[in-house]
Amino acid sequence: MENNREKIETILKACDEKKAYSFSVIDISNISTIADYFIICSVNNERQGEAVADEIINKMSKIGVKLIHKEGYQTKRWILLDYGFAVVHIFHKDERYVYDLEKLWSEGTDIDVEDYGIENWN
Structure with a gap:
C-alpha cells in the first residue's frame, strides 16, 4: 500500500479540489486482476465531472504517473x-x-479516505 499511497492521495486531493464528494476507495487486489484499487466519487453535473477528471490527469502527470486509458468523456x-x-x-x-x-x-x-486527509461528505 505504501507504494501507492502518494498516488491515491494525489487522486483524492484532485477530486476534493474540484468539489467531488462521497469518496470510496476499495482495495480489490485480493479479488481481481483489473487493478488493486477502485477510487469512486460523485459530482453534480457533467462539467464538474470533466473538471475532476482533467484535474486528476494533470496532478498525476506532475508526479510522473501516466494515464493508461480513459472513457466517458x-x-x-x-x-x-x-x-x-x-x-x-x-x-x-x-x-x-x-x-x-x-x-x-x-x-x-x-x-x-480520512487516512488521506480527505473529509468524506455525502
Whole structure:
C-alpha cells in the first residue's frame, strides 16, 4: 500500500479540489486482476465531472504517473480513468447509485479516505 499511497492521495486531493464528494476507495487486489484499487466519487453535473477528471490527469502527470486509458468523456456521466494500479470512477450523482460499484465489489476492503486527509461528505 505504501507504494501507492502518494498516488491515491494525489487522486483524492484532485477530486476534493474540484468539489467531488462521497469518496470510496476499495482495495480489490485480493479479488481481481483489473487493478488493486477502485477510487469512486460523485459530482453534480457533467462539467464538474470533466473538471475532476482533467484535474486528476494533470496532478498525476506532475508526479510522473501516466494515464493508461480513459472513457466517458462523451457523455461525462461516468468517467473512468485507468492508471493500472487503480481505476478511478467519476460518477454523475444520478448514475452512481444505478451502478452501485460499492455493492458489486463488496468483497473488497474499504479504505477510510480520512487516512488521506480527505473529509468524506455525502
